[in-house]
Amino acid sequence: MRFRLRRRWWLSDSPITAEQHGPELRHHFATVEQQRDAASLGMWLFLATEIMFFGGMFCAYLIYRMWYFNEFAAGSRSLNLKWGTINTIVLICSSLTVALGVRAAQMGKRKLLVILLVLTIVFGFAFLGIKGIEWYDKYKEHHIPGASFNADDIVQDYPQIHIDQRHEQIYFSLYFAMTGLHALHMIIGVGIFAFLLYYAWKGRYTPGYYTPIELGGLYWHFVDIVWIYLFPLLYLIDRKPLR
């Protein structure tokens, strides 16, 4: 019966302090270190799959950018550089708060950890809000791919170069697919951090057990890094003024 209790520790409010194993050790691991190593390796492998997942889109991006460079550069110039830059700064700040949060958890500073997690979530929402503003602008400009896609404004902006509207639509297809899936990962990240916040508030994480904070942090940093690549690839293709 004691075993059953330990297997269902997630149902109880306070962490079970197992008599013989130490805190939070699940039955099939020999030591806490082994458990932590396993969880950490699992997270890194998951991030490897995420790289491959985004990799498919980066591959498509690479090919079409080479084929349709004019359209990609023109589309890139139509994005709002101000919002893009602010969003990049927001995400870098959020990564800082995450890194400090892991440190706070390691040192057992519960209040600081809670504050940093709240800040991270706020940054996450700020990013998503700004992204929403940008998407709404694109919606108003008819730059969303589909039946009502219309890039006449971009064509008129650059009379000196040939711009094929169909190829412009491919740029925006990739723009929405890549930023959309990135935003989906952000939403999941905010959900994860809300979960972590709840348990940090409850005081579950101690200097001896902070693996979830560390793993959540790894995920957050990964999503951040994806944006660090997306920002130059989508916003900064060719910002030189055209003659």
Add this chain to the structure above:
Amino acid sequence: MATAAVTAEREHYLNKEYGIRSWLLTTDHKRIALLYLMSITFFFFIGGFFALLIRLELLTPAGDLVQADTYNKLFTMHGQVMVFFFLIPSIPAVLGNFLVPMMIGAKDLAFPRINLLSWYLYVIAGVLYIHCLVTGGVDTGWTFYTPFSTAFSNTNVIEAGLSIFIAGFSSILTGLNFVVTIHRMRAPGMTWSRLPLFIWAHYATSIIQLLGTPVLAITLVLVVFERVFHLGIFDPTRGGDPLLFQHLFWFYSHPAVYIMILPSMGVVAEIVPCFSRKRIFGYNAVAMSSIAIAVFGFLVWAHHMFVAGISLYSALVFSILSYLVAVPSAIKVFNWTATMYKGSITFSTPMLYAFGFIGLFTMGGLTGLFLASLGINVHVTDTYFVIAHFHYIMVGGAVMGYLGGMHFWWPKISGRMYPEWLGKFAALIVFLGFNLTFFPQFILGYMGMPRRYWQYPPEFQVLNVLSTAGSTILAVGYVLPMVYFLWSMRYGKIADDNPWGAAGLEWKTASPPPTFNFEETPEVTWEAYNYDEIPAPAEVVVER
């Protein structure tokens, strides 16, 4: 060990708890393996049903049994069910789930709840796919080729795509669990060079699952986006490139073949030494060839596209790389054969399947070389030659290995022996039925019969009738094991802990194993396959 009688009172993983909740909420890797076994068997028979309908339609040259559109749906759904809902999860999710922790001396996989989650994802994907079947099906071919799938097909492409997307996550989670378990959960003394080759094969498989499946996932997401939001990434009328789809699709789907075949090779590498009573010949070579197949497997995808319009230069490179896969595959075949040389061989049911695997896989592999060479490829591409080739690998290879493994470990899984003579009989039927079904297709393909047509010129009829006759025999061969496995669960002889006298940690615990696999964590002090130190059981395959 032969006298260690199993009493009915002993607690093991099957009788520890009863009731539906104890199964649906279990985190025991052995119970999850059985959940997978039931679900993939269900899908195997659905896929097999479609296959039989296809063969019945092809009994006569005229398109008389089903409409052309229905035929398109039949081969599409046969392919998708068999590939994504049977072959990909077959050995890893059933035998791998059951055996990986036991073979390395662990109590469970590293992430038991993620393991259960992967089964639930599989079930959700399966339910979605069944819904897609009964509401009209899908007709794109299992490959979802664009622009047909994105711009022209009026069938349930979105639903099929999403369901396979979800099934992919189930596969990723299984692979992730195996890699972490193999890295972090090995018992004391279980070094990398003492790992059973089954583990090496699953390690290589898991790497492919981890790195390949996400690419299929994003490809299917883009196909779904393209249908829903009209993106145009793969649509040539909007500047997109259908070849890009094929590159992305085959980047996963060629390595996916190795997800199916590598675990079977692992099974054969366990069976052959056991029933030859010899250590495996060239352990390191066999282990490393699994890794080599996984690595090379990622570098050959464009051989599916030789006639699709890729440049001659890249076709040349991919042709050479495809030949390279033959090297590690041949290493395995030669090493199994060398293991048997001067061994004392027992012709038990698992060994018959292993023999079948080696022979059929060799034929499938060698015809793969035909297809890898550019000149012959142009002649036989999209013909029944291709169909026969990959069925020799996927059915003659992967399914034979799966059945061999099921027979080999059934005593461990169920604690009961299956009827040996019936097992041998079924193995023979499967082998004969398989060859009768698919060998004529090599000839048909070489004569020029294209795949995916529901009519054909009358001169092809004799070979098609042979093939259809074979498929009914094959069906009997597949139903038989299911029947006698079920029968044996109640009426089979009680199995010893180690009825085959096999090496490997899984045989050192009780049959069926206790919930945590071992009474105490084993400590490994011996090399793998130390058959010179293990006495052969006196009556290995004698009816008991």
